[in-house]
Amino acid sequence: MSIAASLKHAARWGGLTLLLSLPLSGWMLNGYQVTTTWHRPLWLAGGVFVGTLLAMALARLLEMPPLRKLRWRMQTKITVTRRPALPAWEWGVLLTIAATLPLWLSTYWLNVMILALIYAVLGLGLNIVVGLAGLLDLGYVAFYAVGAYGYALGSQYLGLGFWTALPFCALLAATFGTVLGFPVLRMRGDYLAIVTLGFGEIIRLLLNNGTEITGGPNGLPAPAPTLFGLELTRVAGQGGTPWHTFFNVTYNPNLRAVVIYMVLLAFLALLFFCVGRLQRMPIGRAWEALREDEIACRSLGINHVTVKLSAFAMGAAIGGIGGVFFAAAQGFVNPTSFTFFESALILAVVVLGGLGSSGGVVVAALVINILHELLREFSDYRVLVFGMAMVVMMIWRPRGLLSMRRQFFAVGKNL
Amino acid sequence: MTPLLTVRDLSMHFGGVAALQGVTFTVARGAITAIIGPNGAGKTTVFNCLTGFYAAAAGVVRLQREEGEIDLMRAVHPTLQPRDYLNPRALARQAYGWMTGGTHKVVRAGVARTFQNVRLFRDMTVLENLLVAQHRLVERRLWAGILRTREYLAAEAAALDRAVAWLELFGMFEDANRLAGELPYGQQRRLEIIRALCTDPVLLCLDEPAAGLNPRETQALSRMILRLRDHHDLTILLIEHDMNLVMNISDHVVVLDHGEVIASGTPAAMQGHPAVLEAYLGVAEPVDGASGGGLREEVVPVSSLPPVPPKPRPPLIIDPSVADIEACPP
Numbered sequence: 228m229s230i231a232a233s234l235k236h237a238a239r240w241g242g243l244t245l246l247l248s249l250p251l252s253g254w255m256l257n258g259y260q261v262t263t264t265w266h267r268p269l270w271l272a273g274g275v276f277v278g279t280l281l282a283m284a285l286a287r288l289l290e291m292p293p294l295r296k297l298r299w300r301m302q303t304k305i306t307v308t309r310r311p312a313l314p315a316w317e318w319g320v321l322l323t324i325a326a327t328l329p330l331w332l333s334t335y336w337l338n339v340m341i342l343a344l345i346y347a348v349l350g351l352g353l354n355i356v357v358g359l360a361g362l363l364d365l366g367y368v369a370f371y372a373v374g375a376y377g378y379a380l381g382s383q384y385l386g387l388g389f390w391t392a393l394p395f396c397a398l399l400a401a402t403f404g405t406v407l408g409f410p411v412l413r414m415r416g417d418y419l420a421i422v423t424l425g426f427g428e429i430i431r432l433l434l435n436n437g438t439e440i441t442g443g444p445n446g447l448p449a450p451a452p453t454l455f456g457l458e459l460t461r462v463a464g465q466g467g468t469p470w471h472t473f474f475n476v477t478y479n480p481n482l483r484a485v486v487i488y489m490v491l492l493a494f495l496a497l498l499f500f501c502v503g504r505l506q507r508m509p510i511g512r513a514w515e516a517l518r519e520d521e522i523a524c525r526s527l528g529i530n531h532v533t534v535k536l537s538a539f540a541m542g543a544a545i546g547g548i549g550g551v552f553f554a555a556a557q558g559f560v561n562p563t564s565f566t567f568f569e570s571a572l573i574l575a576v577v578v579l580g581g582l583g584s585s586g587g588v589v590v591a592a593l594v595i596n597i598l599h600e601l602l603r604e605f606s607d608y609r610v611l612v613f614g615m616a617m618v619v620m621m622i623w624r625p626r627g628l629l630s631m632r633r634q635f636f637a638v639g640k641n642l
Numbered sequence: 643m644t645p646l647l648t649v650r651d652l653s654m655h656f657g658g659v660a661a662l663q664g665v666t667f668t669v670a671r672g673a674i675t676a677i678i679g680p681n682g683a684g685k686t687t688v689f690n691c692l693t694g695f696y697a698a699a700a701g702v703v704r705l706q707r708e709e710g711e712i713d714l715m716r717a718v719h720p721t722l723q724p725r726d727y728l729n730p731r732a733l734a735r736q737a738y739g740w741m742t743g744g745t746h747k748v749v750r751a752g753v754a755r756t757f758q759n760v761r762l763f764r765d766m767t768v769l770e771n772l773l774v775a776q777h778r779l780v781e782r783r784l785w786a787g788i789l790r791t792r793e794y795l796a797a798e799a800a801a802l803d804r805a806v807a808w809l810e811l812f813g814m815f816e817d818a819n820r821l822a823g824e825l826p827y828g829q830q831r832r833l834e835i836i837r838a839l840c841t842d843p844v845l846l847c848l849d850e851p852a853a854g855l856n857p858r859e860t861q862a863l864s865r866m867i868l869r870l871r872d873h874h875d876l877t878i879l880l881i882e883h884d885m886n887l888v889m890n891i892s893d894h895v896v897v898l899d900h901g902e903v904i905a906s907g908t909p910a911a912m913q914g915h916p917a918v919l920e921a922y923l924g925v926a927e928p929v930d931g932a933s934g935g936g937l938r939e940e941v942v943p944v945s946s947l948p949p950v951p952p953k954p955r956p957p958l959i960i961d962p963s964v965a966d967i968e969a970c971p972p
């Protein structure tokens with residue numbers, strides 16, 4: 228990029244930051260008056276501008292011949308270029324903004340954001356099953372429930388903590404996914420949808436009726452996460468130390484939400500990265516190929532059973548992790564959180580975002596959840612508005628908000 | 643010539659319809675063998691049996707590779723012996739085989755195929771189609787791909803190299819990043835062949851590769867097939883209706899009718915073979931003037947033909963490449 232182009236690019240991002248941060252941090256409510264403070268948004272925008280320039284200079288530097296050798300280059304005649312939707316540093320800016328949200332948002336909106344991020348996680352998981360592998364799963368909520376109850380029950384009976392529950396519930400849900408996968412291996416389309424729908428309901432009914440273990444409709448408490456062994460509650464359980472006692476600060480009831488939000492954000496970022504890689508890996512391509520034509524897949528030596536099961540298991544594991552976050556954030560689980568409506572909502576996130584498009588799914592999860600809250604006043608018509616929005620979307624953008632980006636390879640003729 | 647593939651007494655029926663009855667033929671290593679026959683003769687069914695999509699009722703399909711002999715039917719559809727009923731491993735293997743269908747083992751053995759109706763991954767790019775075909779050849783460990791280890795990148799680059807080399811050979815280099823579904827029909831057929839080649843086979847089975855191609859494309863196709871045989875060490879088994887193509891390029895012809903091999907031999911011998919003419923045209927005499935064009939119906943003046951009696955066809959005609967293959971009885 229030339230210097231002028233770099234400047235323009237940096238100016239664009241600086242301007243955008245200014246626009247965004249003006250309402251967020253530039254206007255201060257002072258009694259009944261709004262006072263505009265310019266210095267904070269200007270500092271932010273200036274920082275982004277300079278940061279962008281530095282990042283681009285660094286990228287430029289790495290392209291210089293002596294430094295280029297430092298980078299691992301593929302020893303092939305073919306140059307493969309991967310053009311990510313956004314360059315890495317732009318991801319950094321987005322993440323930084325997302326990570327500073329708890330400073331600005333009220334507890335209420337922070338909880339909305341947590342739910343939105345959980346939906347984003349669930350959407351990414353379901354996207355593997357529906358968007359990539361093309362297996363219409365209407366019972367995805369079952370894995371979400373398995374994760375949430377796995378955490379609640381695990382902490383009650385096995386003394387599992389939040390951090391051990393994450394991998395444990397992922398494995399548990401993956402097992403459930405595989406168990407569901409076996410009987411539906413030979414099914415497709417509508418049949419598969421009905422069976423998975425039934426599976427979701429079975430899990431919910433089991434939870435509802437297994438009163439002795441799951442508490443039935445009354446649900447179960449789920450403990451708050453701990454951070455480096457410190458508890459985030461006002462009063463610690465046996466043997467635990469609460470955070471505020473340890474640091475000798477006053478108790479902040481928001482802390483639980485903030486910690487969950489940050490952990491969730493980090494997990495979502497990691498998941499986003501991994502799913503992006505998976506899509507461009509042999510397994511991801513095999514999922515898509517399976518969606519396109521199963522018979523052709525088999526004729527190419529792909530074991531369609533393992534590929535299908537891996538999609539189910541992977542999607543389920545991610546759903547389970549979403550469930551753990553949900554339980555930890557709510558502090559409580561009961562079967563009403565895992566109705567078919569949830570499955571439909573997650574599916575809507577995937578379809579609205581764009582089948583196979585991770586970015587779209589995250590955007591759709593945010594949009595749907597935030598809209599959901601904004602429309603709270605019209606709660607009677609919320610689902611109606613939602614349905615109409617879906618219809619309009621499908622007419623306007625049938626492939627979703629951000630349609631999936633294919634991987635293109637820059638291939639050069641052999642010299 | 644040493645045989646690469648031996649098919650013996652292959653039988654298959656759908657319900658009461660006998661689709662194949664004791665089909666026996668061999669495919670010589672490094673040769674082009676053509677299977678011809680009227681529609682519904684069972685040609686595609688032969689392919690489906692030897693690539694493991696159908697479980698034949700009886701018969702042996704043997705692939706004699708240099709490394710050793712593989713019984714394809716056994717590999718794909720293992721039969722449970724009475725003494726295995728208490729052997730958990732054998733039972734598990736059987737259950738696994740029952741679920742997977744085992745078609746991937748055929749590909750591992752070195753047999754690749756195309757379909758009568760093009761079956762591409764239409765929403766994926768040409769290169770992605772070819773990378774999927776190399777699934778079993780590339781680095782598949784999850785962490786390696788997520789972390790992009792050196793080995794993974796090298797394996798991916800090698801896969802791309804192979805794909806691009808085949809694309810260049812078939813003159814489709816420019817289309818590398820196009821969506822497969824967007825290609826013109828002729829290119830789609832070609833891409834399906836390239837995709838089969840990317841599985842690194844020893845035996846390439848082509849189901850009517852020239853169907854729907856224009857004469858120029860057919861010409862190019864026959865040159866390609868010859869080239870694959872001569873320079874790429876491939877053995878080719880071909881189902882084809884275009885008699886010009888069959889007569890020009892094949893080394894050996896097997897004629898199938900009503901699920902039976904009615905004749906086999908060199909293309910020249912098949913041209914005048916009475917049984918073949920009978921099957922195709924309903925006449926038993928050799929037809930004059932059909933020397934260049936082989937058995938193409940248009941060289942026979944229609945008026946000179948006796949009225950064709952309606953042939954007793956099997957009652958149910960379902961194209962297997964359209965029909966749900968899963969639905970077939972085991």
Ligand SMILES: Nc1ncnc2c1ncn2[C@@H]1O[C@H](COP(=O)(O)OP(=O)(O)O)[C@@H](O)[C@H]1O
Nearest residue numbers: 656661681682683684685686687958959960962
């Ligand atoms: N899946 C199937 N179900 C029922 N009948 C089938 C199936 N596949 C093939 N057949 C029958 O087998 C016979 C041979 O079909 P096929 O092998 O497709 O013929 P060809 O390829 O020579 O035109 C046909 O009569 C067809 O009806």
Ligand SMILES: [Mg+2]
Nearest residue numbers: 685686687758
């Ligand atoms: Mg056929």
